[in-house]
Amino acid sequence: MKRDDHLRDRQIPADGRGLSLIAIAGLIAGVILISGLVKSGDNSNSLLCSIAKSRSQPINGFSDMETQLRALVHYATSKITPQQNYGEISVTFDVLKKRNPCNFLVFGLGYDSLMWDALNPQGKTLFIEEDQKWVDIVLKGAPNLRAYAVKYRTQLKEAGALLNHYRKEPSCFPSNAYLRGNDRCRLALTGFPDEFYDTDWDLIMIDAPRGYFPEAPGRMAAIFSAAVMARNRNGSSVTHVFLHDVDRKVEKLFATEFLCKKYLVKSVGRLWHFEIPPADKTTSHDGPRFC
Structure with missing residues (x-):
């Protein structure tokens, strides 16, 4: 199903595959149970809070329950494991339990996408993918997912030059940085769908684009x-950022430069979890460094 050049980034070793799939299916089954309890109960302090923010209409004709059941069947019958292991998945799941329903942005569309969508019942989960053909393949089997194909302006081999560029380009500086239409800053993601820019994302998962050969877009x-x-988000809530493959040089380097070690709250396997607060509007940040 998946094209060969994605397999390296998006699967985990087969050892313990059965246990991983059973555990993931168990997570989804638990979400289904909890969702049912929330919808039938009136406990304002329940695990899935803020029901007032929940979807009033199904997305693309699919209800939350149908999405969860599809994911449960998928992982219960699949021979392919997601790219993250159970421990790494649990880090994000623990936050989703507390923040659901929430806005969840995922860089990457793969074998775990049904799971991420199912673990955010009544919230918005959006997937960003670099390959239109792969998006078409995935959506054919999972039409309830929200996914866009996008183009990146970077290549992995440019990582060092991009760091030097951002330190000299004012439109990349923390006090000036923005995304939509920021063509001067080569690290800013431009030309993406409006939904990408117009949503305050509570959780951001970075598990793509590809970053294991020089011409790949990289995750910079x-x-x-x-x-x-x-x-730049509105309000005072932190943004939870999850970065996978931190065993690789570029991911670790750019995480340290932009996501900041002081905001790193958890590390499991090859996953780092950051809690990043909004910029302090009363403090000047005129320099080029984020951390």
Whole structure:
């Protein structure tokens, strides 16, 4: 189903595959149970809070329950494991339990997409993918997912040059940085769908684009843009950013530069979890550094 050049980034080793799939199916089954309890009960302090923010209409004709059941069947019968292991998935799941329903942005569309959508019942989950053909394949089997194909302006081999560029380009500086239409800053994600820019994202998962060969887009711009969105969001809530594959040099380097070690709250396997607050509007940030 998946094209070969995505397999390296988007699967985990087969060891313990059965246990991982059973655990994931169990997570989804638990969400289904909890969702049912919330919808039938009136406890204002329940696990899935803020029901007033929930969807009033199904997305693309599919209800939350149908999405969850589709995901449960998918993982119960699948021979392919997601790209993250159970421990790494649990880090994001624990936040989703507390923040649901929420706005969840996921860089990457893969074998775990049904799971992420199912774990955010009544919330908005949006997937960003670099390959239109792959988006078409996935949506054919899972038409309830919200996904867009986009184009990146970067290549992995440019990582060092991009760091030097941002330190000299004022439109990349923390006090000036924005995304939509920011063509001067090469790390800003431009030309994306309006929904990408117009939503305050509560959670951002960076598990794409590809970043394991020189001509790949790399995750430099996704990491930078996640930092900009977190700093520029409305309100006082933190933005939870989850970065996968931190064992790789570029992911670790750009996370340290833009997401900031002081905001790192958890590390499990190859996943880092950051809680990034909005920028302090009363403090001047005229320099080029985010951290």
